[in-house]
Amino acid sequence: MRLSLKTWIILLGLGIIAVYFLSDLIFNNSQYLETIHLERKTKNREFKGRNSPLTEPERPSFDSLDYFAPNPEYKFLADLEVYENPETYPMQMTGGEPEQYFKFGKATFELEGKPYSLTLFKKVKEEGQPKLFVPFTDKTNGFETYGGGRFIDLPMPGTNAAGIEIDFNKAYNPFCAYNSEYNCPVPPQENRLQIKIPVGEKTFHK
Incomplete structure (x- = not known):
């Protein structure tokens, strides 16, 4: 034809x-x-x-620190819910005495076809540029990654933002992973993901 x-x-x-x-x-x-x-x-x-x-x-x-290979599939826009009246949350620290954070909101997203969410925190007494703090654990902890979990820092979203970018490739270890003298936040139960996040920083080997 x-x-x-x-x-x-x-x-x-x-x-x-x-x-x-x-x-x-x-x-x-x-x-x-x-x-x-x-x-x-x-x-x-x-x-x-x-x-x-x-x-x-x-x-x-x-x-050099050890990392997973970057994977753009773990960088995405999550749905954002900002809490109107953020409650104060005493974040447990490895040193024992908790530090005060605000529960700023919640990010909801899908990985491998299943829904997950992370609570976004903001430090009550914060120096420098305001940012959101996301401590989390996943099923790589204690194996490929540090057993105490990892962190992500996020820029503050704009007013009335409905989404927020999460990039797990930028997940990093707390200082406790390198030196036991540091006092580090412990990821709360609500941020313990029941899935592997095979990107970001791996366990530190001395």
Whole structure:
């Protein structure tokens, strides 16, 4: 069957559009992965400096933290519910004495076809730029990742925002993972995910 000139033009146009979107996706993913690698290199440099959580004898021999390979599928927009009257929550700390946080809201999302949620916290007495704090555990803890859980920091959402970006590739260990002298938040029960999150920072090996 011979196709008309009009049909060929339509097919050519659709092909051009498909190539455009595919190349744009590849370019964006490449930029994203480059950003993740750059952030990790910067953190490695910081861990060799004087403000590192590592003990002083460990710093000269430190080379790099260990990470899962970045996976853009674990970066997504979650539904956001901001609590109108945030309650104060005493976050349990490894040192015993709790620290006060506000329960700012809840992020709801899907992974592997199942719904999950995380409570978003904001420190009551916070210095510097305000941000949201998300301590969590998942089924990699105690195996590929630190047994005490990991953290994510999120920028404050805009007014009336209905969603918030969560990127598990940026999940990091508490300082307690490197040095037992630190006092770290313990992820609350409501943020204990019953799924593996195989991205972000892995267990620290001395």
